[in-house]
Amino acid sequence: MKTLRIRKFTILCFFLILLLPWLFFLTAHFMETKTFRFTKSQMQNETLQRQLTETIHLIEAGVDKWSDTEWQNRLHQELLKAKMDVSIQSASGLEIYRSNPERRGALSSAEVFSVINDGQLLGRVTLYLPQSNTVPMIAALAGLLLAFFIVGMEMRRFLLKPLERLSVAAGQIAAGDWEAQLPLSRITEIAEVRDSFQTMVRGLQKSYRKQVELEEERRFVISAVAHDLRTPLFALRGYLDGLEQGIAQSPEKMAKYITVCKEKSAQLDRLVADLFTFTKMEYLETKLNNRTVDFRLVFQKSIDSLSPSARQKHISISDYSAVDCALNGDIHLLERAMSNLLDNAVRHTPRDGEIVVRCYPDGNQIKFTIRDSGPGFSSEELERVFEPLYRGESSRNRSTGGSGLGLTISQKIVRRHGGDLAVSNHPEGGALLEGWLPAGGPD
Structure with missing residues (x-):
């Protein structure tokens, strides 16, 4: 399964958070600009229609005053009230007046018309209509919320859920369920943690099995040696009791009893020595x-x-x-x-x-x-x-x-x-x- 580094995943999430609101904003702005044309059927606001008509009449009536400063100031005041801007050019294309030099026509709704008198072109007027950023901003906010939602869902899918399942599996393994399934993940770091965890589980399982085997062997050794110790102990105690009670009265019989006691004690010594060596080799691993x-x-x-x-x-x-x-x-x-x-x-x-x-x-x-x-x-x-x-x-x-x-x-x-x-x-x-x-x- 192809995996993704968490750093790359984070960069993609940030890119989505930045890109989606911007796309929503541009789309809303484009749609608003496209639909907001200067036609009577599209103009729903009567106040704006009236202000626009008055502004156009003022410009057409003052053709001979386009270069007059006082007239320009009056036009500028009217434009401020209507929240519009205008650019007036002569018939030759020279700019006579611009109310707002910062206005960029490509980003605004505009109405371009020519002023003609007696068939003669007097000039061209570009009227920039008031634009509202309310819709684009709402669209951008919606895009931002959608981006956060998508990023949150993907983070839950790729990061949180695998970690939650890994935590549950760890609890199951701690409870002794060695067959608990460890979750897969498409995030490289989580996949590496899973692989390391699985290796650790296999090691623990192997160690646990070995411990169980050693415990069973230890119990077997203890029970077997305890059983085998009884035979020489009983014999040794019997011969010592015979010596104590005076059963062995002749020197030959006493020597025989002592010889048997020495043999049984030597046998016990070998048993204990072998048991000690076996335990040392098995558990101490010196x-x-x-x-x-x-x-x-x-x-x-x-x-x-x-x-x-x-x-x-x-x-x-x-x-x-x-x-x-x-x-x-x-x-x-x-x-x-x-x-x-x-x-x-x-x-x-x-x-x-x-x-x-x-x-x-x-x-x-x-x-x-x-x-x-x-x-x-x-x-x-x-x-x-x-x-x-x-x-x-x-x-x-x-x-x-x-x-x-x-x-x-x-x-x-x-x-x-x-x-x-x-x-x-x-x-x-x-x-x-x-x-x-x-x-x-x-x-």
Whole structure:
């Protein structure tokens, strides 16, 4: 739709306000001049007719006195009474007398006649009749009022109504009606405001949807973690009650109770730590503390931290990482991500199993893989493994000790660094986690 700048619209309105009264004035003046001819049938005013007759008789009777000053003064007085003007010329065209030098015949009703005596032309007389500006002024006023009316209607149509509808739409959107229609306008500035408002509404709608999703996810995380915290808490309280009541009387039984209590407290610690990390990644969106990082050393630190757990299950961890795997990133977050991935692999790898770790440069990316010799992922797990707190029905009893947030946190950390993470099953068996990070760091 073609639009008009408000400055141009205003100029057109002012032009109309100035032009229309002037057109009305000229039209009325032209019509009055055209219809007001010096004919007896058109002369409706008897006084004017009488004054005109007397003036013409005075001029014709005083042909020999046209140049006399006293006669001219007398004529001038009569003309003032009748509100007329006259111009007298000789037969040769020379002006003998003009009562009003400012009179312009083109703008007045005039009667031109010749004075002839015995067939001889004595002179020509132009008599300017009195003109009234009442009709043209009324016409000009009517034109001005019409111009204001037209301008007011157009301003209401192009300016006020779109703004009123925009205000109503804003109220509807504020009340939660995201489908409220924003009005169109042929004024460029209002159209630009509408477009900006529509962009803002889309942004608010997107933000609102995200907020709703985050709120639903937050409620789900809280309810799921609250449910999962009860199992180790009940077990921990039961074993502590047993110790307090003296059920564990032998040193071996007391050591077993204490070991179980330590395992349950460690499980609670992992739950709380994972929940805190997930919340921080999801809501705080803190700035990354980027610096040059040797990704091979990040893997090595994660392997070292999980080696005790792997040795308890007689699991071997083989590292085939390349030497040059430098990138820019937050070393603490990257260590947390890789530790979560390795911890997941250790927990799901059976005794005497194997975990193979590898990272290598590939163009402008650093790729990494973690493969274990466990059962791998089911088809459902492949689709939902990165969902918060999803662990699969077979592991809801927490026999593996996971929180269901580890893979989610790792994926968020990798994506915040500009990379991505994916899971699959290796053709030879076991789970395969593959990911990449930009060698030059995040944008």
